[in-house]
Amino acid sequence: MDKWILIDGNSIANRAFYAMPPLTNAAGLHTHAVYGFTTMLLKLLEEEKPTHMLVAFDAGKVTFRTESYKDYKGTRAKTPPELSEQFPLIKELLGAFGIAQYELSGYEADDIIGTLTRQADEAGVETLVVSGDKDMLQLASSHVTIALTRKGVSELERYAPPEIEERYGLKPLQIIDLKGLMGDSSDNIPGIPGVGEKTALKLLHEYGSVEQVLAATEQLKGKLKERVEQHKEDAAMSKELATILREVPLERGAEEMKYDGYEPAALADAFRKLEFKSLLERLELPGEGAGEEEAEAADLETVSVDADSIALLTDKLGDIEAIYIEAAGDNPHHAELMGAAFATADAVYALSPQTLLGEAGAPLRAWLEDAAAPKSGYDMHKTALVLSWQGIALRGCAFDAQLAAYLLDPTDASPTLAGVTRRYGAGGLAADEDVYGKGAKFKVPEDETLHPHLARKADAVLRLTPLLHAQLEESGMRSLFDDLELPLSTVLAGMESQGIVVRAETLRELGSEIEGRITAAMNEVYHHAGAEFNIHSPKQLGEVLFEKLGLPVIKKTKTGYSTDADVLDRLEPYHEIIPSILHYRQLTKLQSTYVEGLLKEIRPETSKIHTYFRQTIAATGRLSSQYPNLQNIPIRLEEGRKIRKAFVPSEDGWSILAADYSQIELRVLAHISGDEGLKEAFLGEMDIHTKTAMDVFGVGEGEVDANMRRQAKAVNFGIVYGISDFGLSQNLKITRKEAASFIEQYFQAFQGVRKYMDDIVAQARQDGYVTTLLGRRRYLPEIKASNYNLRSFAERTAMNTPIQGTAADIIKLAMVQMDGQLRERGLQSRMLLQVHDELVFEVPQEELETMRELVPQVMASAIELDVPLRADVSGGANWYEAK
DNA sequence: CGCGTCACG
């Protein structure tokens, strides 16, 4: 039995374009419409198993419809360039799938499909028409089903005549009459003004067709009668325009639509070109990664060395340019060394951990520790940590391809080496997943497989190095890389290896205290609810609050009722259960994340926690912290803040010293905007929120009360985030109008800031990216999107990134300088943590005075701005007391 | 594994 699928290519591409989040490939080409199209195709192929398939496209602007009605589709907005550039890609992709495509000058896709469905009807072939356009419903018949996209692209709603009857009370052909009466603004089909779907359906249920309605106008009444009489011609013409042509002179027949399945290799090539990694995985290609990469590697001499043959490598230490050291696991403090490869200009050597760590590996280890032996690598930060756990202190890092790739595009977090290699045109490299498997299937392969792969990776680093160097140069980020990020990676590795002592005993004491209070809060909740349930389950909690107790629904999420803290706050007046829930949530968060979570991370031998600061994650240039995250230890609420008591110095008699920048983001804003009022405020060391309150509320310093200052503080936050009246109104629980007036007042007072916000958005639109003070870039392709939400988001990002990113630049500078100072002065004090605007040290008694002076001085002078930078310092026996 | 929630700056 044959089965045809006919797809309206233009309609589906449009749907995919607007339904999918934007996606660009390395070349900056948008690919999300192609992506959406592809997922839909894959799903259709799997579910429908068609024997014939065709995608029809509109051809050109002039069709027989524009000939009869020149305004046809006249109001339709021009296809955005982000979409039109994707049509060639879609057509190429269809080629790779082996799916027929067709377009015919003078006709639209739906006419081609209309003609084919007529043929299908005549031949009695089961057919599915896929489109986003309701007009297609007119083609439905006993053999033809119409699938319309719903929400996304892959979710289809099927309409055969019974479903159309049920939904509209109409026969398929009456869909044409429906549109004739109501028109379609997207195609600029007029219809009868004032007649919408409701009226049109009523008329059709009574009279049956446009013609019959027009013949019976005397029976109509009032305004409706007037309108129909006046627009008889429009209605007739509209019906004509809405009629899909079913007699197009097609030059192709069913034979050309035959679909025999796709060639996996051809499709994989297409996906690779489009950078559809997840789809590539879905294909599950047999022997993937073998073919071309091996051909590529054939020219490469891979020498697998062991303890007996290591001289082959150690004789050539001076020639090594690039290294690649592989470890299994994401957490470098726990990762197991898998192997290593060393690349010279003409050969690559690979070896196993036993060889590297054994007696024979000594010269190699000495070379790794030699600061005078420059080496290029990929993720040297992680490499340094993995090696440090093996007692090897990596030195002489001259280049890091991962770090370079991050600076070149910081929105691509932790790109894989295979991805970077492909993107910068340094030849093919198999993806790790294809060699190692992933998730539960992860397996370290035999050396025969592993060593050539590692060799190719080291070789890829070697070939990437000059390419990435050139790219950095071209983008003006050489100094950012050489003088800041690369040195910082070493500083970070040092901090992480050092670790911070966390007292398990203190955490356990806190934990048992919290435990009792959790039980109490839980019982209160159960008591008020009149039943026991899982409070952690938003689903169950929602049912209790909004169904059982009948509280008003404030906000919904995709999956049901929202029960977040904001909602609960608003529900507080309605029921006594609310404070108990909030308290329960607060306590369980403390217990699971901070007491139990941190306890799991303490190494029993040393009582230390070693976090992993990630340098290539945040799009703004900030660091992030994992395993565990030590950048979000509680402080705002006293109960949580006590967790900090467990963070203590690693030696007796030492202190914890913490220093944090005061208002660094607003000072950065004052500098880059050049706003006079803001600069003056900081030059005079005024309280910035009070100053803002004075200007926004137009009062004197003495008249600013706590509430005004609080509101002004929120305005300042808003300014840094890329303000919107809605966001501010939510935050302050005031009306949008009031928020808007605050913002207007702010911009009146700080006109330099307004100008900065306008200029930075304009600049982002012009250049496609924004930069920080040190030249860090972030690309914002969506700044030109036609979708309002995407564009607004990009605009706020354009305002925020230079501020947050410059603050990140500054504290990174301070860290590198601080590390230098500690060495130069031969101090024993150690830098342990960075929390975005704060640095944490452990300090021996005799250096306390020096450090209390040195740290804020280095932080404040890390860079010179038009306003002073200030850092406040504080010390104590633990992190809690250093406040 | 995605989602909702919440901890931090």
Add this chain to the structure above:
DNA sequence: ACGTACGTGACGCGA
């Protein structure tokens, strides 16, 4: 008419 504050990471739930 629409839906928004910026940047992260970890936990528990439930499909």
